[in-house]
Amino acid sequence: MLLRVNGLKTYFYTSVGVVKAVDGLDFDIRRGETVGLVGESGSGKSVTALSILRLVPDPPGRIVAGQAFFEGTDLLKLTEEQMREIRGGRIAMSFQDPMTYLNPVMKVGDQIAEAIMLHQKLVKKSDAMEKAIEAMTTVHIPSPSARAKDYPHQLSGGMRQRVLLAIAVACRPKLLIADEPTTALDLIIQNQILGMLEEMQRGLELSLLLITHDLGIVAAVSQRVAIMYAGELMEFGSTKTIFTRPLHPYTKGLLESLPTVEKKEAILRSIEGTIPDLISPPSGCRFHPRCNYAMTICREELPPTEVAENDHVVHCHRWDELDAQ
Amino acid sequence: METVGSESQERLQPLKQLLDNSKGFWRRYRKNRVAVIGLGIVILFFFLAVLAAQIAPYDPFVMDPGSRLQSPSVSHLMGTDLFGRDIFSRIVYGTRISLFIGFVSATISAVIGIAVGAISGYYGGKLDEVLMRAVEIFIVIPTFFLILIIVAIFGGSIWNVMAIIGLTIWPSTTRLVRAEFLSTKEKEFVTAAISVGSKDAHIILREILPNAVFPAIVNMSLQVASAILTESSLSFLGLGDPNNVSWGWLLKDALRSMRSAWWDSVFPGIFISLAVISFNVIGDGLNDALNPYLKER
Amino acid sequence: MAIPIVFVVIVINFTIIHLAPGDPVRILVSDVGAPPEYIEMVRREMGLDKPIYEQLLIYVGRMLLGDFGYSYTWNQPVFSVLLGRVGATFLLMFTAFLISLALGIVLGVTSSKRPYSLTDNLITTSSLVVYSMPNFWVGMIFLIVFCLHLGLFPTHGMVTVGATGINSVLQILWHLFLPAMALGLSETASLCRFTRSGILEVLRQDYILTARAKGCDERTVFYRHALRNSLLSIVTILGLRVRMWFTGSVLIETVFAWPGIGRLLYDSIFARDFNMLMAIFIVVAILTILGNLFADVAYALVDPRIRYK
Numbered sequence: 001m002l003l004r005v006n007g008l009k010t011y012f013y014t015s016v017g018v019v020k021a022v023d024g025l026d027f028d029i030r031r032g033e034t035v036g037l038v039g040e041s042g043s044g045k046s047v048t049a050l051s052i053l054r055l056v057p058d059p060p061g062r063i064v065a066g067q068a069f070f071e072g073t074d075l076l077k078l079t080e081e082q083m084r085e086i087r088g089g090r091i092a093m094s095f096q097d098p099m100t101y102l103n104p105v106m107k108v109g110d111q112i113a114e115a116i117m118l119h120q121k122l123v124k125k126s127d128a129m130e131k132a133i134e135a136m137t138t139v140h141i142p143s144p145s146a147r148a149k150d151y152p153h154q155l156s157g158g159m160r161q162r163v164l165l166a167i168a169v170a171c172r173p174k175l176l177i178a179d180e181p182t183t184a185l186d187l188i189i190q191n192q193i194l195g196m197l198e199e200m201q202r203g204l205e206l207s208l209l210l211i212t213h214d215l216g217i218v219a220a221v222s223q224r225v226a227i228m229y230a231g232e233l234m235e236f237g238s239t240k241t242i243f244t245r246p247l248h249p250y251t252k253g254l255l256e257s258l259p260t261v262e263k264k265e266a267i268l269r270s271i272e273g274t275i276p277d278l279i280s281p282p283s284g285c286r287f288h289p290r291c292n293y294a295m296t297i298c299r300e301e302l303p304p305t306e307v308a309e310n311d312h313v314v315h316c317h318r319w320d321e322l323d324a325q
Numbered sequence: 326m327e328t329v330g331s332e333s334q335e336r337l338q339p340l341k342q343l344l345d346n347s348k349g350f351w352r353r354y355r356k357n358r359v360a361v362i363g364l365g366i367v368i369l370f371f372f373l374a375v376l377a378a379q380i381a382p383y384d385p386f387v388m389d390p391g392s393r394l395q396s397p398s399v400s401h402l403m404g405t406d407l408f409g410r411d412i413f414s415r416i417v418y419g420t421r422i423s424l425f426i427g428f429v430s431a432t433i434s435a436v437i438g439i440a441v442g443a444i445s446g447y448y449g450g451k452l453d454e455v456l457m458r459a460v461e462i463f464i465v466i467p468t469f470f471l472i473l474i475i476v477a478i479f480g481g482s483i484w485n486v487m488a489i490i491g492l493t494i495w496p497s498t499t500r501l502v503r504a505e506f507l508s509t510k511e512k513e514f515v516t517a518a519i520s521v522g523s524k525d526a527h528i529i530l531r532e533i534l535p536n537a538v539f540p541a542i543v544n545m546s547l548q549v550a551s552a553i554l555t556e557s558s559l560s561f562l563g564l565g566d567p568n569n570v571s572w573g574w575l576l577k578d579a580l581r582s583m584r585s586a587w588w589d590s591v592f593p594g595i596f597i598s599l600a601v602i603s604f605n606v607i608g609d610g611l612n613d614a615l616n617p618y619l620k621e622r
Numbered sequence: 623m624a625i626p627i628v629f630v631v632i633v634i635n636f637t638i639i640h641l642a643p644g645d646p647v648r649i650l651v652s653d654v655g656a657p658p659e660y661i662e663m664v665r666r667e668m669g670l671d672k673p674i675y676e677q678l679l680i681y682v683g684r685m686l687l688g689d690f691g692y693s694y695t696w697n698q699p700v701f702s703v704l705l706g707r708v709g710a711t712f713l714l715m716f717t718a719f720l721i722s723l724a725l726g727i728v729l730g731v732t733s734s735k736r737p738y739s740l741t742d743n744l745i746t747t748s749s750l751v752v753y754s755m756p757n758f759w760v761g762m763i764f765l766i767v768f769c770l771h772l773g774l775f776p777t778h779g780m781v782t783v784g785a786t787g788i789n790s791v792l793q794i795l796w797h798l799f800l801p802a803m804a805l806g807l808s809e810t811a812s813l814c815r816f817t818r819s820g821i822l823e824v825l826r827q828d829y830i831l832t833a834r835a836k837g838c839d840e841r842t843v844f845y846r847h848a849l850r851n852s853l854l855s856i857v858t859i860l861g862l863r864v865r866m867w868f869t870g871s872v873l874i875e876t877v878f879a880w881p882g883i884g885r886l887l888y889d890s891i892f893a894r895d896f897n898m899l900m901a902i903f904i905v906v907a908i909l910t911i912l913g914n915l916f917a918d919v920a921y922a923l924v925d926p927r928i929r930y931k
Contacts, residue, residue: 053835055831055834055835084837084838084839085837086837087834087835087836087837088835088836088837089837092835092836093835095828095831095832095835097828100827100828100829101828101829101831101832102829102832103829103832103833103847103850103851104829104851104926104927105850105851105854105924105925105926106847106850114833114836114838114846115836115837118836118837118838119837150930151926151927151930153926153927153930154930164832167832167836462627462630464862465627465865465910465911465914466627466630466631466865466907466910467865467868467869467903467906467907467910468865469865469868469869469872470868470869470872470887470902470903470906470907471634471903473887473891473899473903474635474638474896474899474900474903475638477891477894477896477899478638478642478649478896479642479643550754554754554756557756558756558758558869558873561756561758561873561876562872562873562876562887562888562891563888563891563892564891573756576756576758576759576762579762580762580877583762583765583766583770584770587766587770587771590759590762590763590766591763591766594755594756594759594762594763597755597756597759598751598754598755598756598759601754601755601756602750602751602754605750605753605754606750
């Protein structure tokens with residue numbers, strides 16, 4: 001088990017109240033596997049990623065509870081100095097919008113080399129640059145030695161995302177957390193990036209936590225999927241099972257709202273309602289106001305962690321009832 | 326999905342909230358303690374100005390050669406100047422002039438700035454381009470020198486000074502208001518109003534302006550501060566109004582007696598600084614207090 | 623954009639000349655010592671009997687050539703008078719500029735390292751106070767304290783008569799110190815505030831998170847990533863403040879009787895030499911525009927997004 005997250009709670013203390021962005025999250029990632037973390041915006045997926053790397057801005061955010069065991073060590077208990085060695089070195093993160101996430105006044109080659117120099121104890125800049133160019137080759141950036149001297153604004157969107165990924169994988173981390181790596185890009189580039197991620201995984205023995213709101217991507221690339229809603233885990237299991245036999249009403253709703261060729265309906269289904277206010281979230285199961293199957297108990301009690309076959313985790317009071325139907 | 330009805334609520338939200346919620350506004354303003362102190366000082370100055378005749382122990386114009394250049398004492402709290410005039414009294418009366426000039430200049434600037442900003446932002450197109458070029462010119466050229474020349478040639482009466490200052494500092498307000506108009510113009514409730522056949526003037530004045538005006542209000546406080554400084558500088562250079570003695574004019578007079586009477590120079594400057602600081606922090610306080618409405622977009 | 627503004631300034635001058643009460647020639651020749659023949663000559667040359675648009679053309683032409691007329695007060699062409707004084711003003715301004723640049727940036731950086739800490743609050747409050755004080759008043763206080771009471775510095779002028787060689791340079795520096803400090807102080811405050819907000823703004827950017835996610839320590843994040851980026855906004859601010867420098871010099875030169883353009887302006891106001899005032903306005907406007915251009919160039923050098931299109 002590469003990463004095991006237990007009961008993660010991350011709250012934001014703002015002037016208008018306490019935002020419970022992540023409120024009790026459990027999941028894990030095995031070596032060499034891709035886990036998709038899916039949810040709407042505001043579901044807490046990015047905050048989860050930041051919490052693992054302890055990059056949550058404090059103030060106003062704080063990890064109030066939980067553990068994150070990475071190769072046996074609880075990340076949440078390490079010193080800042082120890083975390084810095086892990087960040088970029090053993091766990092790396094890439095971000096959604098490569099334009100704003102790259103330093104505009106620094107050459108891209110230097111930005112990659114910086115990561116290398118931080119973690120690989122290489123003193124000479126030229127050695128680091130060589131490695132940086134290697135990393136750029138891994139992410140399929142053509143003419144890497146020329147591109148290394150470019151500034152971010154001189155590159156296309158797809159190129160920039162590759163640079164972000166190059167920065168992330170330059171030091172051969174064990175875990176790559178990719179936050180919406182394809183959202184800002186067009187479809188063709190999206191596929192290229194996804195293909196590249198798969199390739200890197202195999203070549204570098206990399207585990208991947210793929211954060212996205214796009215179920216299609218998750219279906220294509222990940223072995224297991226975790227579904228988040230309003231800061232809580234709804235369902236977690238193998239991709240195949242989740243997509244063919246979802247157990248949680250929210251997941252079912254998400255899948256139903258995907259337009260497919262087979263559906264003959266003219267109107268796209270969507271889940272009624274809006275995401276809840278995280279300062280005073282709904283009591284009990286946070287999804288209950290929007291759930292078609294909600295009953296009194298859903299409003300009163302937090303659903304227990306139930307495990308169906310094949311380690312399929314689900315947080316719903318009525319999952320077995322609904323599954324039987 | 327939101328209906329148009331709910332959006333028309335949205336348009337009046339900030340202003341309505343402000344009016345219904347003046348307690349909330351004051352509560353937020355109070356959080357900034359420095360801003361409250363600033364407001365206190367300005368209120369104090371206001372009383373000084375209004376009650377000048379009651380507060381000032383001496384007539385500010387009467388010269389008393391027998392008491393020239395006396396250092397601060399019980400009879401003359403801030404000493405006397407080269408002509409025996411009581412500095413404290415002169416400062417008290419000067420409060421009227423300096424504050425008056427500051428306020429009126431800032432008001433003139435606000436009126437022009439809001440009007441130009443609204444028109445430019447709402448209509449856009451060529452008109453906007455032309456107006457923005459004009460604004461750019463004001464931003465680049467050294468306007469202090471322009472003010473100087475005009476006052477030198479046309480006279481330094483306080484009416485001239487207020488008009489000139491007001492006519493030169495409006496561009497910053499214009500930019501703020503224009504930005505608000507540009508962003509609000511696109512909102513649905515405006516399109517709705519247009520489709521219903523509302524006249525432009527109605528849309529500008531009743532729909533967009535009530536909310537677009539907040540940054541201009543904050544800026545106005547800062548402009549009072551800046552106008553006071555500009556007026557002091559003008560008076561210091563001799564371009565003020567000898568019949569309406571402002572704090573800056575006092576400093577001009579103090580130039581001659583720096584060697585013998587430090588109090589001549591120190592006290593008027595303290596008052597100018599206090600006034601400017603106060604209006605600056607009030608601006609900050611207003612910004613914080615109006616922030617929910619400013620950040621609402 | 624620069625050229626049209628110069629034209630606008632000249633046209634503004636022209637408008638003022640003609641809107642002013644009385645005979646326009648009294649503005650163009652405000653010298654008390656000017657002989658009547660000269661006044662007549664000006665009247666002819668400027669075409670004051672001709673239609674307005676012709677006059678405008680003549681006026682614009684003359685201004686562009688730097689022909690501001692002749693000064694009987696100084697017994698030189700006005701242009702030469704200005705030329706002679708520009709040096710002193712530049713010396714004062716640049717010295718003050720360097721002081722404020724160094725102090726302002728250092729203070730701004732220091733206060734942004736630990737926002738809302740005691741140090742930050744102290745620095746921010748002091749900048750606000752200094753920024754709000756009229757700079758000529760600061761000059762007067764300096765004069766009173768350091769010259770009149772402590773006798774440490776000379777009270778006026780730029781040079782001590784009779785000093786030569788290295789001694790004269792030192793004398794100038796000695797005279798320069800207080801006015802430069804006074805002029806630089808309020809700009810220091812301004813620069814400090816803007817540097818601080820610039821840095822804090824940059825620290826909120828996304829690429830700072832990337833740097834931290836790489837494992838950079840806070841020092842590296844602050845200096846290599848944040849500071850380097852905030853340089854852009856600092857240069858922008860410097861450009862915008864150029865005209866403040868000229869305004870400030872006028873006031874400080876007046877206080878310290880520093881023989882630059884500012885003091886010339888003050889004397890001309892006193893003497894009601896409007897022609898000189900107008901000439902100064904044009905020259906200062908041009909210099910301000912040049913200063914802005916300079917800042918634009920500096921910005922282009924610092925921002926790779928402009929350098930490498």
